[in-house]
Amino acid sequence: QTVVTQEPSLTVSPGQTVTLTCTCSTGAVTSGNYPNWLQQKPGLAPRALIYSTQRRHSWTPARFSGSLIGGKATLTLSGVQPEDEAEYYCLLYSGGVWVFGGGTTLTV
Amino acid sequence: EVQLVQSAAEVQKPGATVRISCHVSGYTFTDYYIHWVQQAPGKGLQWVGLVDPEDDETIYGENFRGRVTIIADTLTDTAYMELSSLRPDDTAVYYCARGRLGFWGQGTLVTVSS
Numbered sequence: 001q002t003v004v005t006q007e008p009s010l011t012v013s014p015g016q017t018v019t020l021t022c023t024c025s026t027g028a029v030t031s032g033n034y035p036n037w038l039q040q041k042p043g044l045a046p047r048a049l050i051y052s053t054q055r056r057h058s059w060t061p062a063r064f065s066g067s068l069i070g071g072k073a074t075l076t077l078s079g080v081q082p083e084d085e086a087e088y089y090c091l092l093y094s095g096g097v098w099v100f101g102g103g104t105t106l107t108v
Numbered sequence: 109e110v111q112l113v114q115s116a117a118e119v120q121k122p123g124a125t126v127r128i129s130c131h132v133s134g135y136t137f138t139d140y141y142i143h144w145v146q147q148a149p150g151k152g153l154q155w156v157g158l159v160d161p162e163d164d165e166t167i168y169g170e171n172f173r174g175r176v177t178i179i180a181d182t183l184t185d186t187a188y189m190e191l192s193s194l195r196p197d198d199t200a201v202y203y204c205a206r207g208r209l210g211f212w213g214q215g216t217l218v219t220v221s222s
Binding site: 001036038040045046047048051057087089091096097098099100101102103 | 208
């Protein structure tokens with residue numbers, strides 16, 4: 001069974017840059033895993049930010065960017081805002097199914 | 109406006125079966141997959157499965173395979189998720205979401221308790 005791993009928590013100061021990572025137990029994350037990134041704030045449904053590695057939804061602020069680095073999927077927040085404090089989940093397609101990571105709690 | 113509207117909260121006993129609906133509007137139902145996602149209280153997201161409304165193809169997550177059935181009714185633009193042999197640890201909010209996960213339902217709380 002595929003396991004997707006994220007940092008449990010990260011802390012960043014407003015205005016700084018932070019990178020969240022997403023790894024896959026089956027090997028390097030590639031574009032064929034179609035990495036997605038979602039944000040969830042308490043009491044709300046998740047909100048999709050990035051799909052297919054780096055594609056932003058129309059509502060995704062430009063400070064959010066997705067990439068593949070060193071065999072991992074990454075979500076970089078450039079110029080973090082206080083409202084970016086949330087839980088972030090990656091979602092990968094692996095072995096014919098989709099698998100969520102455990103989430104990263106981002107504290108700003 | 110794209111909308112996904114889910115059915116109301118459910119309380120079920122262990123061993124029972126629950127069926128949740130997700131009615132979509134504002135787009136062509138058959139153009140996008142419908143995903144289902146579970147979130148237990150205070151926990152992360154678990155992918156349950158998906159249906160392709162165009163051809164009824166389904167894919168189920170390993171943790172739910174054998175207990176979950178997802179269907180799409182193109183006559184009513186509604187997707188359904190049925191989870192059987194319910195256990196207390198199935199207590200969770202279940203979300204439907206459109207392909208690429210850009211649009212989500214409001215969530216349906218399923219409580220499993222004797």
